[in-house]
Structures are given as C-alpha cells and as structure tokens.
Amino acid sequence: MKEIAIIVPVFNEELNIPAFLKEFLKFENVLLARNYSANVLFVNDGSTDGTEEILTELIKTTPHCEALFFSRNFGKEAALFAGLEHAKGDLVVPMDVDLQDPFHLILDMLSAYEKGADVVLAQRSNRDTDSFFKRFSAQWFYKLNNKMSALKLQENVGDFRLMTQQVVQEIVQLQENQLFMKGLMSWVGFKTTTIHYARPARLKGTTKFNYRKLWNLALDGITSFSTLPLKVWTYFGTFIALISFLYGLKIIIEKLFFGIAASGYASLMVAVLFFGGVQLIGIGVLGEYLGRTYLETKRRPRYILKNQLKNNNK
Template sequence: MPEQHRTDALWVVVPMYNEVEVLPEFQARLTRVLDALDLPARVLYVDDGSRDASWALAQALAQRDPRVHGLKLSRNFGKETALTAGLDAVACAENVAACVVIDADLQDPPEVIPELIARWREGADMVYATRRRRLGESGIKRLTAALFYRLMRRLSATAVPQDTGDFRLLSARALRALAGLRERQRFMKGLFAWIGYPQAQVLYDRAPRAAGTSKWNYGRLWRFAVEGITSFSTMPLRLATWVGVLTSVLAFAYGAWIVLKVFVWGISVPGYASLIVAILFLGGMQLLALGIIGEYVGRTYLEVKQRPLYLIEDSLGTVAPQPVDTAP
C-alpha cells in the first residue's frame, strides 16, 4: 500500500470544453462518490476555452462546494494540453495522495473511482480503466478505435494499453514523473504508458454521452491517430526507407530487362504506357515519403520553438497554476 499522510487528498482532474449541458449531473454523481470515500477529495475543472457557460457553471459549483477548484485556459489548446495543465497544477499542490483523470461527459462513470483507489492501495502507481464495452458508439468508431490501439502496440516500443482512454488514477510519484515530460506534441495515452511504474487494470462498460455532442469528429480522430503514431514511433520513416529501397531495386531490375530485350533479342519495346505508369508510381511514392518526413519535421519545428504548453486566464479555489516549462 502506498505511503499516505492522513491529510493527503485525492484530486480529480476534469478537462472540459462546452460541457454546460452535462456538468450539473456529472458534479452530482461525482459528489456522491467522493462523499463515500474514506480520504479527503478535491475536484479540479480545467476549462479548455469553452464557448458556452461551462466556466460560469464551474464558478457556481465552487461557491457551493469548497472542494471544487478550477483553471481556465486563455483559449482552446486541445484536450491533451488541458489535461496537462490540470496535472501540472495537482503535481504542484501540497499533500497529494493520488489523482484521477476523468471526462465530464459521463461516458466514464465516476462510480468506478473506488475500484481505481482499491487497486492503487494494493501498490499500483497507475490504475487505468479499460473499456469492456463501448455503448452508444457506432460500429465504425469501435472498429477504428480497436485498429488504432492495436496498430500502436505494433509500431511503438511503448506498450499503450488497448481499449483504454484517459480515465485512470495516478499516484503522486507518477504525477511527478509525468510533470517532467514537456514535449509540445502530446499524446497523453503514450506518455502515461512511457513513465512505467507498477500498473493495474480495472474493466468497465463505457456509457453513451449523457448530454451534448462529442467534440471528436473523424477529422480530429485522424489527426489524433497521426499524433500518437508520430510521437511514439519512427516506424513510418523506416517504412518509407524500405519502400524506397524496394522500388529502386524493382526499377533497376525492370530497366535491365528492357535493355536485355532490346540489345540481345532486338525486340522493340513500346514504352509510352509503361513509362507513364512508372513515372506516376515513383512520383506518388516520393510524395508519400516526403509527406511522412514532413510530419516529423513539422513536429520537430514545433518542439524547438519552446513555446509554453498553455496559458492560464483565471483560476478558482486554492489551486496554483504552475506549468513546468523550463527548457533544459
């Protein structure tokens, strides 16, 4: 069981973006769970530049419940960055026992939190919640999600748990380790896995959204997948290299065959169709390779500028926004 001071608190970090429709129900269910725990608890809402009344509602919740804290980012930085802002604030807080990450849309039920705590008390630094079933999602989304997680396991040396989102519990030690990872292009599921430490799993059924609409369309999901693959694997670069080598070998072999047919057997070879096909094929492969290289170069470009990950516009409660963005 991890060492714990009697005043250490469990923090619950909730990134939110335009969640005003579901936030009251989420807070009510979360409050019932926290009231039943045998350790102090605090809630940190991180508003990722919402355009609705989410922040105003978080302020009202903080007035009614002193356990509620909040951070408001200066604009919409994206969920991964909003989550980072919340975890940074918790890592800088005093008397932190552990931290739970959960979305506000109630697809991840707060009632699972006691199970996460139980596994943490057994000695795990990271307890991640794995989706046993994904209710309310289309077959295409379930299929693409399954393919993505399995592709990540094959391409990356970092073992990212399959069918597992951000819903999890981190120990204080895991929080401190995560605070040291400051890359700008953030794939949190990979970063969670990268830090290692003892890990445990809890299975649960993912519910449909309680209200509102999902912010993840297929375009954003595609960018998210590219982000994950390029952040934790150089396999696409290696694949481009091997495709280039194979294409060159085949091109030279075909060229040698053409020369042989002309000079040995004197066969005249009509070349227009084959020439056009070869040019289009090689041009397409070159553009594909350049595109893959460009993805990595673009990420390197963003990293070397060393901009802050996020900026804080406002805060609630006693939480202190202290991003750890010092360059090495």
C-alpha cells in the same frame, strides 16, 4: 487522510457540469467513510458556450473546487497536462465530465492502490455505446500502434485512471510539446493494474472529439513513440530502387542487342505515375515527422492560462 485530485477537462460542456458536481458531492461523502478526501479541478479549454460562466458561479458555492481557464482552445491533451501540473493530491484521477467515467469505479481503483498499485487503469469491457466506425477504428489503432511501437498501449483504456503523485510528477517533467497523453502516462511505467467496467452512455450533449480529431490523435500517437514508418519507407524505397535498376538494365540490354520499338507510352506513364506517387507518399511521411520536430523546436508553451479560480471552504 489522503487526498484525491480529480481532473476534469471541459470544452463546451455547460449541460453536464452541474450534474457532475452534484455527483461529486455525493461521492465526496462516500470517500470520507474510507478515510479519503477529494477535490475537483476543472480545466476549461477555451469553451465558447456558457461553460466559463457556469464554472465561475458554481465554484463560488462548491467547496474543494477549482478551475483553470485557457486563453483559447488548446485541445484536450493540453488541458489534461495542465490538470496534472496543477493537481494537488496524493492520488490523481483524470475523468470526463459527461459521467461516462463513473465515480463508484474510483472505489475499486482505491482498493487496487491499497494493494500496492501505483497506476490503476480503467479498461472498457465493451464499446457498445460507440458507433461501428469508431469501434472499428479504435480496434485497428491499438493493433497498429502496438505492432509499430515499443510502447504498448492497453486496448480500450482512455484517460480515466488513478495515479500516485509520484507518477504524475514524472509525467509533468517530460519536455515535449506535441502531447499524446495516453502514451506519456504509459511511458513512465510504475506498477500498473487494470480493472474493467461497462461504460454508460453520455449524460447530455454530444462528444467534441470528431473523427478528424481522432485521426490526428492517432497520428500523434504513432509518430510520438515510433520511427517505424520512416524505416518502412527506407526498406520500401530500397526495394523500388532495386526493381528500377533491374528494369533499367533490361531496357539497356534490349536497346543494345534487340532494338526498341517506338510504342510504350502507356507503360511509361504507368511507371512515371507509380514512382511519383511512391515518392509523394514517402515525402508525406517525412513531412509528418519533420513538422513535429519543427513545432517542438519552437518551445512554445503547451497552453496559456487566462484565469484560475478556487474554493477551499470546508
């Protein structure tokens, strides 16, 4: 009998955890009929509500449950990585606690795995439950990332997927601290297949991933797997330098042969502001990469565990 480890990062999710565990227990019985067992690993990412207390009480009475407790909020990417490091199972499935990742889809993933897939991605067939801005930004992120990076990400695929333990072990051996888990899970490769599903609405509460976090995640994704922004500014800088050289040559010729009138304040200011803006943008792009390099060189741990609870009762 093969075991499935379900990883569930949580941050201020006290409203959803009891319902999730209830569905997990139902699903566990369904799995037994297919000769699989399951365990669930919660990763509490420094919650400030009653999440820690609820997990502590529920794990005491719920078999095959375990929880990791961070010392503070380190972010979902770190929580997911910690789950992969501690997952005990032949197969590993990360999923959200709000039941937007349906349990029954894992059965379809198992069917694809039994046909030989090492990784089974769950791809959303639509994003009707998202706001217009979130749909628009997600669409352009995937297009931009796949144009700029050699690593192609499947559109509308989140963390919800099935992976063999071999795949997981390759992921956790990667050394970087600035994590973009969608990229890392795709980078390792292996035989991959995709199944489609319609994602239901969130059960309770609101998402903790605001637009600022989504923007930072998109930046992490692009800068982690592509140096094209640096190359673009190299080419753009060369082009601007060429124009500046030609314009300077024109001024020299005018000065030597035709003379230059005293007027020209407006054009001078426009040129100064334009080139100053270009330089600042270029420095900003360099700063993004330099900042990530600086953080990587510190070699700080990705997360700090405060506590670990488990219930192995059968």
